[in-house]
Amino acid sequence: MNLRPKLRSPPAASLPHSTKPTPIKMPSKSLLRPTLVLASFLSLLAFYSFVLHTPPNNRSATSIDAALGNRNALSLHRADKVKIYMYDLPRRFTYGVIESYAAARGGEPVADDALLKYPGNQHSAEWYLFSDMNRPSEERIDSAVTRVTDPEEADLFYVPFFSSLSLVANPVRSAAANATSDKTVYSDEQTQEALMDWLEEQKYWKKNNGWDHVFICQDPNALYKVIDRVKNGVLLVSDFGRLARNQASLVKDVILPYSHRINTFKGDVGLDNRKSLLFFMGNRYRKEGGKIRDLLFQLLENEEGVIIKHGAQSRESRRAATQGMHTSKFCLHPAGDTPSACRLFDAIVSLCVPVIVSDYIELPFEDVIDYRKIAIFVDSTSATKPGHLVKLLRKLSPEKILKFQKELQKVKRYFEYEDPNGTVKEIWRQVSQKLPLIKLMSNRDQRIVLRDLAEPDCSCICSNQTGISTTL
Ligand SMILES: *[C@@H]1O[C@H](CO)[C@@H](O)[C@H](O)[C@H]1NC(C)=O
Numbered sequence: 001m002n003l004r005p006k007l008r009s010p011p012a013a014s015l016p017h018s019t020k021p022t023p024i025k026m027p028s029k030s031l032l033r034p035t036l037v038l039a040s041f042l043s044l045l046a047f048y049s050f051v052l053h054t055p056p057n058n059r060s061a062t063s064i065d066a067a068l069g070n071r072n073a074l075s076l077h078r079a080d081k082v083k084i085y086m087y088d089l090p091r092r093f094t095y096g097v098i099e100s101y102a103a104a105r106g107g108e109p110v111a112d113d114a115l116l117k118y119p120g121n122q123h124s125a126e127w128y129l130f131s132d133m134n135r136p137s138e139e140r141i142d143s144a145v146t147r148v149t150d151p152e153e154a155d156l157f158y159v160p161f162f163s164s165l166s167l168v169a170n171p172v173r174s175a176a177a178n179a180t181s182d183k184t185v186y187s188d189e190q191t192q193e194a195l196m197d198w199l200e201e202q203k204y205w206k207k208n209n210g211w212d213h214v215f216i217c218q219d220p221n222a223l224y225k226v227i228d229r230v231k232n233g234v235l236l237v238s239d240f241g242r243l244a245r246n247q248a249s250l251v252k253d254v255i256l257p258y259s260h261r262i263n264t265f266k267g268d269v270g271l272d273n274r275k276s277l278l279f280f281m282g283n284r285y286r287k288e289g290g291k292i293r294d295l296l297f298q299l300l301e302n303e304e305g306v307i308i309k310h311g312a313q314s315r316e317s318r319r320a321a322t323q324g325m326h327t328s329k330f331c332l333h334p335a336g337d338t339p340s341a342c343r344l345f346d347a348i349v350s351l352c353v354p355v356i357v358s359d360y361i362e363l364p365f366e367d368v369i370d371y372r373k374i375a376i377f378v379d380s381t382s383a384t385k386p387g388h389l390v391k392l393l394r395k396l397s398p399e400k401i402l403k404f405q406k407e408l409q410k411v412k413r414y415f416e417y418e419d420p421n422g423t424v425k426e427i428w429r430q431v432s433q434k435l436p437l438i439k440l441m442s443n444r445d446q447r448i449v450l451r452d453l454a455e456p457d458c459s460c461i462c463s464n465q466t467g468i469s470t471t472l
């Protein structure tokens with residue numbers, strides 16, 4: 001194993017493994033002693049932190065300096081981290097899905113998987129987590145998990161199937177259906193089944209009945225065909241809308257934010273450039289929650305300072321949404337077809353205070369984020385009373401709005417998948433916190449002989465308990 005980090009500026013007392021002695025310019029005598037002491041201390045520190053962070057096989061440590069610059073790097077020892085093993089799945093479950101997606105849209109085959117581009121969409125957490133696991137460990141500073149290559153060492157097993165992309169790999173059956181009728185058309189259902197057939201043959205799947213496995217199914221319909229076969233695992237979801245109480249819970253699973261689809265607002269807090277009061281862009285009608293949405297629109301459409309735009313996902317509408325969210329004080333988040341949507345996270349990174357009209361919604365990272373500090377919650381009954389909503393928003397003082405904005409600024413990074421100190425890191429942190437429960441459940445599972453499945457199981461706190469409603 002190559003234990004040699006590439007140091008940008010080697011300290012005077014060279015590292016134990018350093019081979020090339022670098023000529024150093026001798027500083028004046030008075031400076032020499034403290035420099036040497038500091039240098040040897042630093043190199044010791046560097047070596048220490050280096051040993052604790054497993055170096056990748058073929059890439060050199062890019063930034064010991066960064067590791068040293070971060071005090072926390074030393075406090076999170078490799079030994080303390082939760083060890084995660086990412087399955088090397090057959091290609092059809094990862095890059096193969098991207099390829100099928102591209103092929104169904106007329107994409108040309110590419111020679112190298114590295115050239116396959118995961119398409120931008122609000123369910124792309126699966127891509128970010130997969131990429132993160134493939135990153136050298138020293139670039140994953142402060143991550144709560146460390147990747148291990150030996151499954152025997154692992155606490156958790158990550159199954160990186162691109163389940164959300166798989167769901168939409170085939171375009172809506174119409175135009176493309178004819179053209180591809182002679183070829184083998186990609187089937188999400190078959191892929192789900194094949195994944196489970198493969199997984200259920202794996203030694204470590206059988207070992208703990210899947211309790212220590214982590215699945216991502218961010219689209220509410222992802223993995224729908226096999227959800228009962230994976231339900232013991234930690235499910236990374238965006239909400240519990242389509243899951244039964246015996247399949248998912250806040251205790252066992254992790255709520256992920258959607259990836260925002262519009263550009264982050266780069267400016268500072270302030271109201272000078274936010275002339276409009278309230279902004280909303282999206283579809284007027286939705287399968288569920290459609291009534292409230294429609295009523296809201298009727299009420300708000302002609303209010304002064306309220307901008308309502310109709311539009312589906314497109315480059316053009318994203319531009320309009322960016323403009324609207326960056327220049328409004330509040331952004332409306334009505335009940336959609338799923339309780340949460342990327343619109344909410346678009347608003348957060350736009351520093352546009354979200355106004356959430358949804359009686360029941362799951363929100364990510366609620367263990368560390370108090371959403372009442374960054375958003376306004378209005379129950380749907382009050383929101384649909386004529387004049388109520390705008391009156392309430394107009395009443396809020398500029399100071400109050402700025403306070404919301406400052407809080408938004410503070411928590412923005414939790415919704416930035418691209419930020420090394422952002423969403424991905426926080427997802428792994430939450431996943432790692434499941435470990436004690438996972439151990440409990442798998443130990444318990446090993447000894448339980450017979451359970452009356454007709455009776456409700458009291459072993460988990462269910463995701464769909466009522467009585468949780470937040471109002472302003
Ligand atoms: C698909 O095939 C049907 C019948 O063969 C034809 O009527 C229809 O126009 C075709 N659609 C497309 C998009 O080519």
Ligand SMILES: *[C@@H]1O[C@H](CO)[C@@H](O)[C@H](O)[C@H]1NC(C)=O
Nearest residue numbers: 243244245246462464465466
């Ligand atoms: C919770 O889930 C159970 C079983 O899936 C269902 O019978 C019940 O109606 C659900 N309750 C709510 C409030 O959705």
Ligand SMILES: *[C@@H]1O[C@H](CO)[C@@H](O)[C@H](O)[C@H]1NC(C)=O
Nearest residue numbers: 070141142410413420421422
């Ligand atoms: C991550 O963000 C938090 C909060 O903003 C900050 O305290 C911490 O130093 C950051 N860590 C890194 C590695 O940048």
